[in-house]
Amino acid sequence: MSLRKALVTTAVAWLVLITLGHAWLNLHLFAAKRAGGTDQNKFRIGFLPVTCHLTCPVTDFINKQLYGESIFEPVRFNGWPELKEAHLSGYTPATFILAPMAMALREQGVPIKIVYLGHRDGSAVMVHKDSQIYRMEDLRGKRVAVPNRFSNQRLLIFRALKQAHMSINDIELVEMPPPDMPAALYAKAVDAISSGEPFMGQTELDGYGRVLWLTKDVWPNFISCVLAVHEDMIKNRRDVVQKLVDGIAKSGKWIDQSMEHRMETAQFVSKFYYNQNPRLLTFVLSKPPDRVKYTNLTLRKPDFEEIEELGRESGILKGTARFEDYTDASFVKDESAVQPYAWEPPTK
Amino acid sequence: MSATQTEAAPRARSTMSSRHTQTWLRNPDSAFWKTVRAVGMLALFFTIWGVAVRLSHSDLFPTPGNVLRGIIELAQKGLLFKYIVASLFRVTWGFTLAVLIGVPTGLVLGWYSRAFQAFNPIIQILRPISPIAWIPVAILWFGVTDAAPIFLIFLASVFPITVSAIAAVQNMQPVYLRAAQNFGLSRSELFRQVIFRASLPQIVTGIRIALGVAWLVVVAAEMIAVNSGLGYLIIDARNAGKRYDLVVAGMVMIGFIGLILDLLVRQLEKFDEVRWGYGMRR
Numbered sequence A: 001m002s003l004r005k006a007l008v009t010t011a012v013a014w015l016v017l018i019t020l021g022h023a024w025l026n027l028h029l030f031a032a033k034r035a036g037g038t039d040q041n042k043f044r045i046g047f048l049p050v051t052c053h054l055t056c057p058v059t060d061f062i063n064k065q066l067y068g069e070s071i072f073e074p075v076r077f078n079g080w081p082e083l084k085e086a087h088l089s090g091y092t093p094a095t096f097i098l099a100p101m102a103m104a105l106r107e108q109g110v111p112i113k114i115v116y117l118g119h120r121d122g123s124a125v126m127v128h129k130d131s132q133i134y135r136m137e138d139l140r141g142k143r144v145a146v147p148n149r150f151s152n153q154r155l156l157i158f159r160a161l162k163q164a165h166m167s168i169n170d171i172e173l174v175e176m177p178p179p180d181m182p183a184a185l186y187a188k189a190v191d192a193i194s195s196g197e198p199f200m201g202q203t204e205l206d207g208y209g210r211v212l213w214l215t216k217d218v219w220p221n222f223i224s225c226v227l228a229v230h231e232d233m234i235k236n237r238r239d240v241v242q243k244l245v246d247g248i249a250k251s252g253k254w255i256d257q258s259m260e261h262r263m264e265t266a267q268f269v270s271k272f273y274y275n276q277n278p279r280l281l282t283f284v285l286s287k288p289p290d291r292v293k294y295t296n297l298t299l300r301k302p303d304f305e306e307i308e309e310l311g312r313e314s315g316i317l318k319g320t321a322r323f324e325d326y327t328d329a330s331f332v333k334d335e336s337a338v339q340p341y342a343w344e345p346p347t348k
Numbered sequence B: 001m002s003a004t005q006t007e008a009a010p011r012a013r014s015t016m017s018s019r020h021t022q023t024w025l026r027n028p029d030s031a032f033w034k035t036v037r038a039v040g041m042l043a044l045f046f047t048i049w050g051v052a053v054r055l056s057h058s059d060l061f062p063t064p065g066n067v068l069r070g071i072i073e074l075a076q077k078g079l080l081f082k083y084i085v086a087s088l089f090r091v092t093w094g095f096t097l098a099v100l101i102g103v104p105t106g107l108v109l110g111w112y113s114r115a116f117q118a119f120n121p122i123i124q125i126l127r128p129i130s131p132i133a134w135i136p137v138a139i140l141w142f143g144v145t146d147a148a149p150i151f152l153i154f155l156a157s158v159f160p161i162t163v164s165a166i167a168a169v170q171n172m173q174p175v176y177l178r179a180a181q182n183f184g185l186s187r188s189e190l191f192r193q194v195i196f197r198a199s200l201p202q203i204v205t206g207i208r209i210a211l212g213v214a215w216l217v218v219v220a221a222e223m224i225a226v227n228s229g230l231g232y233l234i235i236d237a238r239n240a241g242k243r244y245d246l247v248v249a250g251m252v253m254i255g256f257i258g259l260i261l262d263l264l265v266r267q268l269e270k271f272d273e274v275r276w277g278y279g280m281r282r
Helices: A002-025 A055-067 A080-088 A099-107 A152-163 A178-186 A199-205 A231-236 A238-257 A259-274 A278-286 A301-313 B002-026 B031-056 B064-076 B079-111 B113-126 B131-142 B147-170 B174-182 B187-216 B230-239 B244-268
Strands: A044-047 A073-076 A094-098 A112-117 A123-128 A143-146 A172-175 A192-196 A209-214 A225-230
Touching (some): A044 A055, A055 A073, A055 A238, A073 A259, A099 A152, A099 A301, A112 A231, A112 A238, A123 A152, A123 A178, A143 A152, A143 A178, A152 A192, A178 B230, A199 A209, A238 A259, B002 B031, B079 B113, B079 B147, B079 B187, B079 B230, B113 B147, B131 B147, B147 B187, B187 B244, B230 B244
Parallel strands (some): A143 A172
Antiparallel strands (some): A094 A225
8 A cells, every 4th residue: 555655644744744843843833831831811902904903012021121021912814894893803892993993883783992092193194206186176986995995094185185175986996805905006906005004104205206295284183093993891800901901092192202212113113013114204294204103192082973973974974873882981081190101212 | 487587678778878878968858858958947937037037127026046145034033844744744635535435435325326316416516616625614614723724734635636536437447347346346356356446547637636735735734833844834924025036936836746645656557567557659
């Protein structure tokens, strides 16, 4: 039985070899158990490599520097659908997510609660530098890319159109994952793109993108992404959620404390979390410094009512969920009392 | 007699070797020319690619040199080996499960026509669904663990194997069955000794196609938030800004490993148990 013998031996040997290799190289199963072994209790937080979710890696990093371990396990995703599905499956009980997406999920009966904002501002509409588009009116009949129908960028465009006395029918909206947007603009496959940073700054940095407007010009204090948790987390592990929100609030304050902190953030987040060239984050966190902000992140009803209204008008929200349903603002009542992390990067 | 032949053979070869060195250049089917044709075409392809990028003045699309540097960079960081192992791990398990489930299922459905009538519609409905469409389901069922991509690879490869096994049994020569009946084989003997062996060549062809498909879907399967693998490398490079050299590096590595996998599976066709089923053109 030459075939059977050769085949079975080879197949079993290969299965064992590749499984051990994967366990050793990628799952680190044979690495010495790190101190404490509290990994079992750590919950996962989903995030994307965008500046809207910057406080997630910053909190993780600073906690590791200060206390040797983090309070949670950050899980990086590459697109909105996967991030949302991982939260729905319970794999990531906490997640950074688009505010209107969280609100729509709540309307559909998902027990999700927004507990804190991720950032303010930090988005833009970019056009090709050779294009003749200088005002919103010039976008008439043009193709504009947004990350997702539930993205605030779509609402932002909606709002800007309204301000220019235009409607959504005057432009052609397409959905596109943010990482693909720079190349699409470069190839002129779309006329304008809008998503979270650093993908907008990237087109500017590489010399083919031009800012049509930054969010802070059209919708000051714009909210795009929020920190949300499963309702059961609040019921059963309130202390953990409190610790998480405190951490996110402290990191936000820490990032905005000084330009040195922002530059340090750009370095360690690019290197250890986003796997991007640090000059990208350096650029978007400094030019201009208020391109994206990480303070003033408590949940305020009027902000969300504005999103609700625009969401209803643009057809992504039904308006059946109220601020009280989809948020729990009790974790940070007074943001001015929050102190930034007391951590300074080691001087090189 | 066979002993004298094997002794005579090396001697004959050594006397012929001088003539061989003269003829291999002239013989267009010698191993040398086969290699020249394959390598030459590859070189031409890479040259055209490089020239096309230069002519188009694209600073986003990488040249072959950029890609090679990208691969070297990944290798130096130790990522290349890790990612290859991760992808092979997922494909190995997804594919192994597909073989373990697909082959017996195919044999049974091929033999029992009533079972075939019952299950065939389901198989034909599930078969054309792309693994990409299964991604949401995979995440909901398995989270973003290794089980999710393994499930997707399993789904993609189980159907070609099952269908080829069904067809192999259905198209089996009736003479084998009659002979088996004459020998009075039991049902399990019939399956193991006759049906399985008679359909093996076709099953191996199905397995070869399925392994190609399994490796093909590795990118799609690793689009789920796993944090390793060649598919992940491509997705990750898209996130990293202008790193299309790494995107293409991932593509090139997937292509080359696919080539190696196919060459390995082809070795199966050399075994006597399989070879009898193929008509050799030469």
